[in-house]
Amino acid sequence: DTAVSQTPKYLVTQMGNDKSIKCEQNLGHDTMYWYKQDSKKFLKIMFSYNNKELIINETVPNRFSPKSPDKAHLNLHINSLELGDSAVYFCASAAGGPGTGELFFGEGSRLTVL
Amino acid sequence: KQEVTQIPAALSVPEGENLVLNCSFTDSAIYNLQWFRQDPGKGLTSLLLIQSSQREQTSGRLNASLDKSSGRSTLYIAASQPGDSATYLCAVSWDSNYQLIWGAGTKLIIKP
Numbered sequence: 610d611t612a613v614s615q616t617p618k619y620l621v622t623q624m625g626n627d628k629s630i631k632c633e634q635n636l637g638h639d640t641m642y643w644y645k646q647d648s649k650k651f652l653k654i655m656f657s658y659n660n661k662e663l664i665i666n667e668t669v670p671n672r673f674s675p676k677s678p679d680k681a682h683l684n685l686h687i688n689s690l691e692l693g694d695s696a697v698y699f700c701a702s703a704a705g706g707p708g709t710g711e712l713f714f715g716e717g718s719r720l721t722v723l
Numbered sequence: 724k725q726e727v728t729q730i731p732a733a734l735s736v737p738e739g740e741n742l743v744l745n746c747s748f749t750d751s752a753i754y755n756l757q758w759f760r761q762d763p764g765k766g767l768t769s770l771l772l773i774q775s776s777q778r779e780q781t782s783g784r785l786n787a788s789l790d791k792s793s794g795r796s797t798l799y800i801a802a803s804q805p806g807d808s809a810t811y812l813c814a815v816s817w818d819s820n821y822q823l824i825w826g827a828g829t830k831l832i833i834k835p
Contacts, residue, residue: 644823651815651825665822686725699766712757712814712823716766 612636615700615715622690623723629686630718632700638713640664640704641683643675646697646717655698658683687720695722725750727815737834738805739827744829746799746813751791754816758787758798760809761828767812768796803833 611655614665633718634641642658644652656675663675672688689696697717703710727748735833736742746756758770771780773796779788786799800807810830814823 651827652823654822667822701767711769711772712767713769714759714767 613700613702613713613715615698615718617718618696618716618722619719621721621723622688624690624692626690627688628688628690628720629684630698630700630720631682631684632715633682634700634702634713635681636702636704636713637681638702638710640682640703640710641680642701642703642712643683643685644701645669646699652699656683656685690720690722692722696722725815725817725824727813727824727826729811729813729829731829732827733830733832735832735834736803738803740803741801742797742803742831744796744811744813745802746796746815746826748794748796748815750796750817753791754818756787756789756796756816757814757823758785758796759812761812762809763767763782770811779782789829801832805833805835807831808833 616631642657643655645655646652658677659661660680661677664682674686677683695721700715701712703712730745753775753788755774757772759767761767773789784801789796810828811830813826816823
């Protein structure tokens with residue numbers, strides 16, 4: 610009965626490949642986020658979607674493209690993967706508009722680019 | 724520059740003790756502050772969210788306080804249990820976009 614679920618949990622791939630990470634929330638929340646955990650274990654926001662509309666698009670390479678088919682899903686597609694993309698990516702959701710409500714996180718997806 | 728600091732970085736206490744984790748932040752004009760726990764290899768679990776207009780929040784054995792003027796929040800854990808062992812993270816938002824600034828966390832070990 611997972612609230613925010615991400616798949617896959619682990620992803621190992623070669624440089625130059627294209628991959629996607631999926632995120633689904635069953636909490637009925639309006640806003641979903643993608644965060645990247647950096648080498649210091651800090652989480653930095655990448656994207657925020659509210660009711661399928663992009664609200665935040667922080668300075669990330671345009672190789673990263675979020676897609677929200679409906680408000681319960683926010684998928685992250687990455688083109689032409691680079692070594693520096695290796696990280697743990699966390700999806701989160703919250704009720705209400707951006708910046709409101711308690712954040713609920715998925716378990717993270719560890720991406721390793723070889 | 725907006726920063727969040729958590730002290731101590733690690734804490735080990737015997738089971739049953741009450742304890743306090745600290746989070747300090749620069750710039751008192753916060754939007755909200757949230758406490759999370761992270762278990763090894765797992766995601767983040769939200770513990771308590773404090774809006775800027777609130778002074779404290781309580782959930783079970785947990786109590787989080789917020790003092791914006793001094794730039795501090797504390798997480799009080801009563802009657803600690805081994806299951807409380809985890810890394811506790813404090814995250815602060817200074818705007819409605821949920822650009823969170825995170826502390827480095829406090830690794831808590833509760834000894835049986």
